[in-house]
Structures are given as C-alpha cells and as structure tokens.
Amino acid sequence: MRPAAVPAVPPADGLGGGGVQYELKLDGFRCVAFARGEQPAVLQSRSGRDLAAEFPPIAAAVARLPEGLVLDAELVAWRGGRFAFGELLHTRRARTASPEVALGLIAFDLLALPGRDVRRLPLTDRRRLLLAALADVPPPIQPVLATTDRAEALEWMERLAPTGVEGLVCKASGSPYRPRGGGHAWVKYRRTDTVDATVRALTGPGRRPHALLLELDDGRVLLSTPRLTPVQSREVAEAARPHLGPPTPDPDHGTLHPLTTPLRAELLLTGRPPTATFLRLRGD
Known part of the structure; x- marks a missing residue:
C-alpha cells in the first residue's frame, strides 16, 4: 500500500470514520x-x-x-x-x-x-x-511508534523532528492491506520547515522571473519550485531590478540573472531531496 500525500493531518474521524492510526514517518x-x-x-x-x-x-x-x-x-x-x-x-x-x-x-x-x-x-x-x-x-x-490519539501524534512529530522524523502516516483503523493500493485509507503528512535563504540569481526573463536560485545557510544551492506566481514574479523583479548583473548561461538552469547584491527570502523546505517553495522576500 502506498499512502497519498495530504496538506494536513486528518482528524480521528477523517478517513471515513472508524478511527485513525497515526504512525511516525521515517x-x-x-x-x-x-x-x-x-x-x-x-x-x-x-x-x-x-x-x-x-x-x-x-x-x-x-x-x-x-x-x-x-x-x-x-x-x-x-x-x-x-x-x-x-x-x-x-x-x-x-x-x-x-x-x-x-x-x-x-x-x-x-x-x-x-x-x-x-x-x-x-x-x-x-x-x-x-x-x-x-x-x-x-x-x-x-x-513503529503509533497511536490513535491525534494530539499525541502531533506532539511526537514536533518533539522528534530534531531526530529526522519527517511527519506522520495516517491510516484508517479498519483498512485491510491492499497491494499497490491505498486510496484515501492511508495518507501521509510531511512536516515542512520554514527557513531563510539567499537569492543568488533569477531564471527566466529579468522582468518576469520564473524561479530563484537560492543558497541555504548550510551552503546547499537549490532552485525554487514550483514556478513563481505572477504576483511573486512582479514583486521579485521589482526588488531585484537595481541589483541585476549581466545574464550568464548556466548548463543546468539556462540563462541566469545574477544579483550583485544578494536578497534574502523565506522558503518552505519539504522532502528529500529538499524542495524549496518560495514564500516571500524578507524586508530585513
């Protein structure tokens, strides 16, 4: 069985009734x-x-x-x-x-x-x-550590996050085991981390960038995904305009527009390898 991804931990009656078993996602x-x-x-x-x-x-x-x-x-x-x-x-x-x-x-x-x-x-x-x-x-x-108490499961997830626990797998208590299935009887919630990063360059047109080349504080370099929304693209372009250097080709990302003065951004990091979702530019 393969659990489907969900954006929130379901309540105890949230998988069709009959209760939910919450397990640590490792x-x-x-x-x-x-x-x-x-x-x-x-x-x-x-x-x-x-x-x-x-x-x-x-x-x-x-x-x-x-x-x-x-x-x-x-x-x-x-x-x-x-x-x-x-x-x-x-x-x-x-x-x-x-x-x-x-x-x-x-x-x-x-x-x-x-x-x-x-x-x-x-x-x-x-x-x-x-x-x-x-x-x-x-x-x-x-x-695996498991409970039917949602509050207890959420407390475990937060307390054990420093050990690398990713989130929770939530399963309908009455569900049989269906090979290659799962449907909505098994779901997974992956904990996300909000972090700050340095914007090193933009991809796409300088006036309407598609994504950001980001450097995390630990030195890892990521490209933001998914594509910036129109509102985000306009805001980033306006803030970056005074700091844009000449475009340079990049074998992995196409044409980059490096920033002569780095900007700081707030991201959501999810999964392994991490996916960086741009939230906003930081004003500080």
Missing part, C-alpha cells in the same frame, strides 16, 4: 521483509529488488524470525542522534555500515504469520498481531 528505504526459514531472508524494495545482500545485518535479523512471517517496514540508519538517510546510501554501496552507524528495520504492518495471510484483517487487528509477533524480538527490528 526517512529510509521501504521494503517488505520475508522470513523464509532455512532459505535466505528477502528484503524486497518498492521496485522489486532484493536488498538483503546490501544490508546483511538486517537480512540476518529477519532470517531469525519465524518462517512465514512477512513485514512491511522501513529500513533506516541512525547516526549521532538522527536518522541518516545518507548513511543508507553509503552502506548500500559498501555492503557494510561504518562503526558509528546503527541500522534498523522499523515494522509498521504485518502481512503474514506462519501459514496465514492476514492482509484482509483490519489494521487494528494486524497491529495487535504485529506487536505480539515482535514482543520478544530484539533490535534491529522494532515496531
């Missing part, structure tokens, strides 16, 4: 983990690839589970008090994690028990069975 590799007894465990990615050879410690932990257990989960890396997606990429290439990195498999759904397909059961029953199946299982496999 930054990792989605995979379905198959425990197969004497055969090697399988960590199936969303594209169908087996990730087991790239993450041997996780595959070994899944192999120790009862044969026939199938989990839907997020494969994550943890370093220095934060979820570290970049370490997953490094581990995937190197086939081993550095000593400072802990790998984990955070299970959020149970698809099968030994000899029993449970996908048609409501989520509340699958959650109960998941917790029972993992009750005595040590790390690196753990159940």
Whole structure:
C-alpha cells in the first residue's frame, strides 16, 4: 500500500470514520521483509529488488524470525542522534555500515504469520498481531511508534523532528492491506520547515522571473519550485531590478540573472531531496 500525500493531518474521524492510526514517518528505504526459514531472508524494495545482500545485518535479523512471517517496514540508519538517510546510501554501496552507524528495520504492518495471510484483517487487528509477533524480538527490528490519539501524534512529530522524523502516516483503523493500493485509507503528512535563504540569481526573463536560485545557510544551492506566481514574479523583479548583473548561461538552469547584491527570502523546505517553495522576500 502506498499512502497519498495530504496538506494536513486528518482528524480521528477523517478517513471515513472508524478511527485513525497515526504512525511516525521515517526517512529510509521501504521494503517488505520475508522470513523464509532455512532459505535466505528477502528484503524486497518498492521496485522489486532484493536488498538483503546490501544490508546483511538486517537480512540476518529477519532470517531469525519465524518462517512465514512477512513485514512491511522501513529500513533506516541512525547516526549521532538522527536518522541518516545518507548513511543508507553509503552502506548500500559498501555492503557494510561504518562503526558509528546503527541500522534498523522499523515494522509498521504485518502481512503474514506462519501459514496465514492476514492482509484482509483490519489494521487494528494486524497491529495487535504485529506487536505480539515482535514482543520478544530484539533490535534491529522494532515496531513503529503509533497511536490513535491525534494530539499525541502531533506532539511526537514536533518533539522528534530534531531526530529526522519527517511527519506522520495516517491510516484508517479498519483498512485491510491492499497491494499497490491505498486510496484515501492511508495518507501521509510531511512536516515542512520554514527557513531563510539567499537569492543568488533569477531564471527566466529579468522582468518576469520564473524561479530563484537560492543558497541555504548550510551552503546547499537549490532552485525554487514550483514556478513563481505572477504576483511573486512582479514583486521579485521589482526588488531585484537595481541589483541585476549581466545574464550568464548556466548548463543546468539556462540563462541566469545574477544579483550583485544578494536578497534574502523565506522558503518552505519539504522532502528529500529538499524542495524549496518560495514564500516571500524578507524586508530585513
């Protein structure tokens, strides 16, 4: 199942009634983990690839589970008090994690028990069975933190944001598991961060720019998206007019209009890699 993106966290009766389960949204590799007894465990990615050879410690932990257990989960890396997606990429290439990195498999759904397909059961029953199946299982496999209390979920999301928690996945409590589906029974809310950045250049016509080339305070350079609205374009053009340098070609962004005096802007940063949505120019 794949959750649909929503702009706000739904209320407890907001997914068709019957209650909502709120889970932490983590930054990792989605995979379905198959425990197969004497055969090697399988960590199936969303594209169908087996990730087991790239993450041997996780595959070994899944192999120790009862044969026939199938989990839907997020494969994550943890370093220095934060979820570290970049370490997953490094581990995937190197086939081993550095000593400072802990790998984990955070299970959020149970698809099968030994000899029993449970996908048609409501989520509340699958959650109960998941917790029972993992009750005595040590790390690196753990159940995701979940609650049916919306206020508690929002508090978790804010309190754990410094650890890299992205937002919440919200699921109808009575929903069965529908492969490749989800519809409106599962939705995801991604937390956004408001940040300031430096406008280094404009793209498109100087009189009606399409986008801004932005430098974040940590040195990352991004192009604003989506395209500036007509009102935003006029405001940016007016503020930038006294500071426009000669246009220069750029292999990635076409013609740029650099600013001789940088302007400051307020953005919304969302997702991974981050998307920068322009909000306004700062007057300070």
